[in-house]
Amino acid sequence: MTEGLKIAIVEDEKAHAAVLAHLLEAWAQERNVAYCIREFPNAAAFLFEWEQNQAWNALFFDIQMPGINGMELAKRIRSENRRVAIVFVTGITDYLLQGYEVEALHYLIKPVDADKIDSCMERILTRYREQEGEKVILTEARELVRGQRGDRVTLRLLPEDILYIEASAHNTELHTKEKCYLVSDGISAWRERLPEGTFCSCHRSYLVNLFHVVRLEKAAVILDDGRSVPLSKKSYRDVNQAFIRYYSRIRMAQDSLCTDSDGKEEADRK
Numbered sequence: 001m002t003e004g005l006k007i008a009i010v011e012d013e014k015a016h017a018a019v020l021a022h023l024l025e026a027w028a029q030e031r032n033v034a035y036c037i038r039e040f041p042n043a044a045a046f047l048f049e050w051e052q053n054q055a056w057n058a059l060f061f062d063i064q065m066p067g068i069n070g071m072e073l074a075k076r077i078r079s080e081n082r083r084v085a086i087v088f089v090t091g092i093t094d095y096l097l098q099g100y101e102v103e104a105l106h107y108l109i110k111p112v113d114a115d116k117i118d119s120c121m122e123r124i125l126t127r128y129r130e131q132e133g134e135k136v137i138l139t140e141a142r143e144l145v146r147g148q149r150g151d152r153v154t155l156r157l158l159p160e161d162i163l164y165i166e167a168s169a170h171n172t173e174l175h176t177k178e179k180c181y182l183v184s185d186g187i188s189a190w191r192e193r194l195p196e197g198t199f200c201s202c203h204r205s206y207l208v209n210l211f212h213v214v215r216l217e218k219a220a221v222i223l224d225d226g227r228s229v230p231l232s233k234k235s236y237r238d239v240n241q242a243f244i245r246y247y248s249r250i251r252m253a254q255d256s257l258c259t260d261s262d263g264k265e266e267a268d269r270k
Contacts, residue, residue, distance in 0.1 A: 004033060005028065005034065005058065005124070005125070007024060007037045007038070007056070007058045007060065008037075008038055008040060008049075008056055008058070008060065009024075009038070009039045009040065010042070010046045010060065010061045010070065011040075011065075011089065012041055012062060016062070017041075019111075020089065021039060023117045024121070025037060026114065027117050027118060027121050031125075042065055042066070042068070043067060043068035043069070043072070043073040044067060044068065047076070052152065052153055052154070053154040054084075054153060054154060054155055055138060055155070057084065057085065057124065058084070058085040058128075059074075059085065059087065060087045060089055061086065061087070062089050063088050064090065064091075070089075071088075071102070074086050075101075078102045078103065079178065080178055082161075084156075085124050087104065087107070087108060087120055088106075088107050088108070089110065090109065091109065105120075106123060135159065135195065136157070136158060137155075137156075137158070137162075138155070139155050139157070139174075140155075140183070140184070141155050141181035142182045143179055144173065144179075144180045144181060149182060155174075159198060159209070159211075160211050161177075162176060162199075163175045163209055163227065164206055164208045164209060164212075164221075164223070165187060166187075166206055167186070167204075168182065170184075170186055171184055171185070171186070172185055172186060172187050177225055194207065197242070197245065197249075200239055200243075201238075202221050202232070203230045203231060203232045203235060208223075208229050208239075216236070216239060216240055216243060218231075219231055219233070
């Protein structure tokens with residue numbers, strides 16, 4: 001993201017939130033990393049913002065909060081987003097096992113200090129740079145639930161998060177594993193925006209992500225979650241060839257990694 005790391009702190013105690021924000025700002029300034037930090041007094045306040053904007057890089061959650069606690073909040077976020085880094089800030093270690101369930105990146109045990117922040121933020125920065133290198137997609141959308149449009153939300157996705165895209169009048173429906181979103185861009189705009197060789201047109205109204213394709217049938221593309229996407233007779237040959245090329249590239253990359261690994265082991269033995 002051009003504005004740098006976007007960080008949310010959800011902490012009901014103002015003093016603790018202020019200390020954490022100060023340490024994070026000092027870390028970012030020392031390393032010349034662009035950042036934006038926002039504080040939220042409770043889970044409800046953050047969820048209100050989350051419904052409008054999911055373009056966060058790191059979320060720092062206090063676990064023990066009134067109402068929705070940090071662990072419950074993390075489970076809610078993970079049900080919608082597998083990418084954002086979640087860090088728990090707590091004075092107790094009772095929740096360590098549950099942290100694995102929500103794929104927590106780190107635990108910060110209070111009192112937090114500069115050394116603890118440094119270790120945590122280096123991991124977050126590495127993840128952030130890796131994701132930026134993978135062409136993160138930012139887009140404005142509205143969630144579709146049973147055909148009804150929700151509030152506008154800012155999505156932050158990697159190409160692999162998208163299963164397929166469907167034309168809908170002058171808009172498009174963007175399908176992920178968990179949700180469906182309505183985006184104002186037409187399908188031709190997505191053809192230009194998405195990585196060449198990973199997405200292909202299986203029908204004049206559909207773009208499918210080959211990363212999620214498990215097989216082709218006569219009139220449908222079958223995805224890894226069991227869903228099927230229409231496949232036109234006209235597109236069958238092109239999609240089949242694209243499918244073969246895509247997985248040939250993956251096999252070549254895997255073989256290259258194995259060769260490099262074998263060569264390194266041989267060199268080590270010598």
